[in-house]
Amino acid sequence: MIVSQLEFEGFRNLKTGKIEPVPEVNILYGQNAQGKTNLLEALWFFTGSRSFRGAKDAETVAFGSEKARLGLDFIAEERSQRAEILIEKRRSATLGGIPLRSASRLAGRFCAIVFSPAHLSLVKEGPEGRRRFLDAAYCQVRPGYLKILADYQRVLTQRNALLKDIRNGGAKEGLDIWDERLSLTGSRVFAARAAYIRRLAPIAEKIYAGISGGGESFCIGYSSKAGDERTNPEEVYGRLLTLLRQEREADIAAGFSTVGPHRDDIRIEIAERSARVYASQGQQRSAVLALKLAEASVLREETGEQPVALLDDVMSELDTTRQDYVLNHIHGWQVFLTCCDPSPVLRLTGGRIFHVEGGRIIRDAL
Numbered sequence: 001m002i003v004s005q006l007e008f009e010g011f012r013n014l015k016t017g018k019i020e021p022v023p024e025v026n027i028l029y030g031q032n033a034q035g036k037t038n039l040l041e042a043l044w045f046f047t048g049s050r051s052f053r054g055a056k057d058a059e060t061v062a063f064g065s066e067k068a069r070l071g072l073d074f075i076a077e078e079r080s081q082r083a084e085i086l087i088e089k090r091r092s093a094t095l096g097g098i099p100l101r102s103a104s105r106l107a108g109r110f111c112a113i114v115f116s117p118a119h120l121s122l123v124k125e126g127p128e129g130r131r132r133f134l135d136a137a138y139c140q141v142r143p144g145y146l147k148i149l150a151d152y153q154r155v156l157t158q159r160n161a162l163l164k165d166i167r168n169g170g171a172k173e174g175l176d177i178w179d180e181r182l183s184l185t186g187s188r189v190f191a192a193r194a195a196y197i198r199r200l201a202p203i204a205e206k207i208y209a210g211i212s213g214g215g216e217s218f219c220i221g222y223s224s225k226a227g228d229e230r231t232n233p234e235e236v237y238g239r240l241l242t243l244l245r246q247e248r249e250a251d252i253a254a255g256f257s258t259v260g261p262h263r264d265d266i267r268i269e270i271a272e273r274s275a276r277v278y279a280s281q282g283q284q285r286s287a288v289l290a291l292k293l294a295e296a297s298v299l300r301e302e303t304g305e306q307p308v309a310l311l312d313d314v315m316s317e318l319d320t321t322r323q324d325y326v327l328n329h330i331h332g333w334q335v336f337l338t339c340c341d342p343s344p345v346l347r348l349t350g351g352r353i354f355h356v357e358g359g360r361i362i363r364d365a366l
């Protein structure tokens with residue numbers, strides 16, 4: 001996947017124009033609030049996904065304008081393609097001149113991964129974000145996983161409703177069957193996530209070693225009361241069932257299920273200790289970057305297509321060794337990288353530099 005040109009008109013603060021990136025590293029450098037992240041967001045819109053900043057489509061139209069237009073020339077499946085996006089109240093898109101039913105249909109046509117400082121929550125905060133990362137990443141690899149997740153969610157909702165009912169004096173009989181259903185659908189979710197972690201872990205660990213210069217160990221795994229990523233999936237069903245029965249009274253008192261994959265987590269350790277609790281800012285940033293790049297590698301193995309990497313403000317808090325890895329050692333990818341501080345830019349050995357100032361993108365500024 002390679003972007004050969006991006007055009008923009010009426011998008012956020014970007015002045016009408018275009019950029020022609022190189023297939024290697026592209027640096028967008030400039031002071032705060034100049035439009036660097038806006039440019040990454042424009043590229044990201046071609047994945048068909050929602051804004052990685054949680055913005056509504058209409059908010060990305062330049063103040064005072066009615067609409068925004070984006071055009072992307074890119075190479076995928078070894079041929080040049082063109083997609084266009086029109087944003088009025090909502091986004092609409094064309095691919096090769098043909099209107100798509102919705103802009104989300106661009107998904108799978110143009111692929112990218114994004115690192116933004118908000119993603120640091122993946123390491124820094126609670127398990128919910130890590131489960132979401134895992135589920136979203138695996139859905140891209142196995143779209144059928146969406147149904148497995150939905151089945152589990154439905155059973156969980158029903159079991160929880162029954163628990164509340166019992167708490168309010170309802171009969172307990174029905175619970176046995178919901179324990180079985182939750183264990184069955186839960187063991188499928190568990191198996192899928194464990195399979196993904198087994199693929200992701202060795203790649204992420206290798207990338208982390210590259211970023212950190214190999215000086216510290218990085219280890220990820222699946223963490224659940226019912227086992228870890230190596231647990232035999234058939235055993236998980238039995239373990240979940242046992243746990244649900246053990247916790248039955250507690251579940252009734254709580255009015256919801258306290259056991260199951262909706263409570264699981266990814267274990268992330270640096271130097272054999274919890275990265276959330278003990279790692280430095282730079283280590284946490286490196287860990288998230290390793291996870292994101294590994295996610296893209298797995299996707300490439302599946303689809304044969306290397307996603308474009310959009311790295312927003314990844315450099316701050318990284319020491320020069322780590323910055324050098326990001327600048328000069330991510331090979332075989334097209335990277336778009338934003339930064340404020342010009343000093344790392346000067347150490348770039350290839351690639352192209354764009355200076356972003358007041359929504360204007362100036363090529364080869366340094």
Ligand SMILES: Nc1ncnc2c1ncn2[C@@H]1O[C@H](COP(=O)(O)OP(=O)(O)O)[C@@H](O)[C@H]1O
Nearest residue numbers: 012013032033034035036037038059061062063
């Ligand atoms: N819809 C919009 N129209 C015009 N300007 C916008 C819009 N949305 C955001 N901006 C402006 O874009 C600037 C932020 O750009 P951003 O790309 O986030 O900066 P940075 O270069 O720090 O990454 C802010 O000054 C903000 O006011």
Ligand SMILES: [Mg+2]
Nearest residue numbers: 036037313338
């Ligand atoms: Mg920014």
